[in-house]
Amino acid sequence: KKPDRWFEKDTGGQEMKLSQLIQDMQYEVLTGSIDTDVTTLVYDSRKVEKGSVFVCISGSVRDAHEFIPDVVAKGAAAVVVEKDVEPLEGITYIKVANSRLALACMSAAYFDHPARKLKTIGITGTKGKTTTTYMVKSILESAGIKTGLIGTIESIVGEKRIPSANTTPESYRVQELFHEMVEAGLDAVVMEVSSQA
DSSP, X not given: OOOTTSEEOTTSXXXXXXXXXXXXXXOEEEESOTTXXXXXXXXXXXXXXXXXXXXXXXXXXXXXXXXXXXXXXXXXXXXXXXXXXXXXXXXXXXXXSOHHHHHHHHHHHHXXXXXXXXXXXXXXXXXXXXXXXXXXXXXXXXXXOOEEEEOSSXXXXXXXXXXXXXXXXXXXXXXXXXXHHHHTTOOEEEEEOOSOO
16 A cells, blocks of 8 residues: 555556655756656566656666666656666656665655654564564563564564565565554564664
């Protein structure tokens, strides 16, 4: 579910301005305009739809910069890059120093900064993160503080339990879970934070 601040269009889709997503980060506009209307924030080229902002993440296996022609063909409105690319016509290009950091900043803005509405406790270490997150969640709930959890085994949002794929999800997913927790009326979240994350 997208944040309430998004407004409905006649087409049934939801839009916001690209400028709203990038206001808290350093960037350079290579082509186009930050006043571009966008519908979704995406870092997986397979999920791009008309009006998406596509963030090119340089992964260990594939470099998302390779998929720019594909996402443009699917109707992406804007592309965020960290490498020098030859811009294609009719699309906004934003260049940043670190696209993974940009995705984190943009994800927070996309979901209306849910972490600002939650007390957040991150637990890191070599051993015991999972056990400790469940213990802290239990202590907080015993004190009357409604608490969510993000961890290696699962994420917990109220009564909803969601199996986890990674110890610490990608920043977009973390912000999405935070947003769900705010919507569910939770006050705090305890999360496992891998050393890499």
